[in-house]
Amino acid sequence: MNTSGFNPFEMAQAQFDSVADQLGLDQSVRDLLRNPLREYQFSIPIHMDDGTTKVFRGFRVQHNDARGPSKGGIRFHPAETIDTVRALSMWMTWKCAVVDIPLGGGKGGVICDPHNLSAKEQEQVCRTWVRQLAKNVGPLSDVPAPDVMTNAQHMLWMLDEYEHIHGGHFPGFITGKPVGMGGSLGRTEATGYGTVFTIREALKELGIRPSDTTASVQGFGNVAQYAIELYEQLGGKVICVSSWDQSDQKAYSFVKKEGVSLKDLQGITDRFGGIDKAKAAELGYDVLDGDIWIEQEVDILIPCALENQITGDTVKKISKKVKIVAEGANGPTTPAADKILAERNIFTIPDFLANAGGVTCSYFEQVQSNMNYFWEKDDVLSRLDLKMTSAFIAVSELARKRKLYMRDAAYVIAIDRVAQACRDRGWV
Numbered sequence: 001m002n003t004s005g006f007n008p009f010e011m012a013q014a015q016f017d018s019v020a021d022q023l024g025l026d027q028s029v030r031d032l033l034r035n036p037l038r039e040y041q042f043s044i045p046i047h048m049d050d051g052t053t054k055v056f057r058g059f060r061v062q063h064n065d066a067r068g069p070s071k072g073g074i075r076f077h078p079a080e081t082i083d084t085v086r087a088l089s090m091w092m093t094w095k096c097a098v099v100d101i102p103l104g105g106g107k108g109g110v111i112c113d114p115h116n117l118s119a120k121e122q123e124q125v126c127r128t129w130v131r132q133l134a135k136n137v138g139p140l141s142d143v144p145a146p147d148v149m150t151n152a153q154h155m156l157w158m159l160d161e162y163e164h165i166h167g168g169h170f171p172g173f174i175t176g177k178p179v180g181m182g183g184s185l186g187r188t189e190a191t192g193y194g195t196v197f198t199i200r201e202a203l204k205e206l207g208i209r210p211s212d213t214t215a216s217v218q219g220f221g222n223v224a225q226y227a228i229e230l231y232e233q234l235g236g237k238v239i240c241v242s243s244w245d246q247s248d249q250k251a252y253s254f255v256k257k258e259g260v261s262l263k264d265l266q267g268i269t270d271r272f273g274g275i276d277k278a279k280a281a282e283l284g285y286d287v288l289d290g291d292i293w294i295e296q297e298v299d300i301l302i303p304c305a306l307e308n309q310i311t312g313d314t315v316k317k318i319s320k321k322v323k324i325v326a327e328g329a330n331g332p333t334t335p336a337a338d339k340i341l342a343e344r345n346i347f348t349i350p351d352f353l354a355n356a357g358g359v360t361c362s363y364f365e366q367v368q369s370n371m372n373y374f375w376e377k378d379d380v381l382s383r384l385d386l387k388m389t390s391a392f393i394a395v396s397e398l399a400r401k402r403k404l405y406m407r408d409a410a411y412v413i414a415i416d417r418v419a420q421a422c423r424d425r426g427w428v
């Protein structure tokens with residue numbers, strides 16, 4: 001989101017430019033890749049339950065589809081901007097390339113707050129979003145998915161609208177569908193679990209046992225909850241989570257030094273990941289300021305909220321004990337903070353690698369939908385582990401060999417693959 005003058009697209013372009021220099025990319029390739037191929041902006045008029053009509057703003061950006069159909073989520077957020085969607089669509093291109101799945105990058109959004117919309121109103125937002133784009137998206141061109149504040153139900157409404165318009169069944173139009181309606185087992189867990197697969201590999205490389213580590217997590221939505229679940233299964237202890245409080249319009253941190261209880265917290269959390277402060281205090285949590293998550297004396301920080309969270313200011317609060325930052329969120333670290341993480345030798349697992357589990361499982365969902373044959377959950381998760389682990393190893397080997405920061409190594413691999421696809425197609 002665009003807060004305090006922060007522009008995520010400028011940040012994504014700056015990251016790209018610096019790797020383009022290192023790769024010595026031709027000017028034409030740079031010109032093609034530093035901007036989206038296509039973008040759509042449109043209005044979404046909705047008849048509200050109270051009889052009024054409200055007009056929302058919708059977006060879809062297709063950054064690049066040289067390696068396959070554009071792929072990426074749709075988020076509903078009151079602070080959504082076209083530049084946020086542009087940045088996220090570019091990061092999707094790198095994400096699909098770094099895990100080497102045959103998809104490009106796209107992203108969509110609607111400026112709205114689903115907290116304040118009834119189910120009927122949300123359904124209309126979904127259906128109108130699809131109506132506005134019906135000719136520009138599809139299984140062979142651009143495949144949406146869930147993102148911040150969108151879920152399987154939203155995806156099903158969108159699929160239903162698309163199928164009404166085009167006549168027929170097109171399960172490959174969208175991923176993150178409900179299980180039993182073309183969805184894949186493991187999709188809900190995939191992003192958070194994928195982040196922890198990369199943390200497990202980073203710990204191996206550092207020679208640290210997961211059971212000797214502690215972590216602090218920013219956010220308590222879908223990504224955070226499943227990251228905590230798997231990290232705890234590996235023996236790690238989470239001592240702090242933070243979450244957004246809708247009524248106060250600010251974030252709070254929930255600290256328990258002996259370890260948070262995922263089940264207890266899930267029991268007092270709304271469907272958007274907002275934890276009930278009063279109930280948390282009753283359960284013995286210290287309820288503190290939202291920024292406290294970053295100051296915890298832990299081994300691992302896992303930002304799983306939004307962009308622009310580890311900044312030039314907040315990075316100074318990171319404890320000396322922290323060894324790994326695993327970016328479950330997209331774009332949580334600004335370039336100024338990134339420089340400091342690199343100088344401090346913190347092992348950073350960059351967003352488009354750390355959170356690639358979601359889109360990797362989306363790819364599996366498409367494969368299963370196309371075959372109309374659905375895999376067991378263990379099968380999905382072991383394939384996910386394999387993809388995430390091999391992508392992690394390729395990036396960390398390159399980082400070691402060329403003495404690169406992890407983010408730069410991941411960018412080198414991803415940009416190189418996309419640039420090559422553009423050249424092979426004769427685009428540049």
Ligand code: GLU
Nearest residue numbers: 072073145147358359362
């Ligand atoms: N929204 C998720 C992401 O940012 C998943 C995208 C997808 O599955 O297409 O990676």
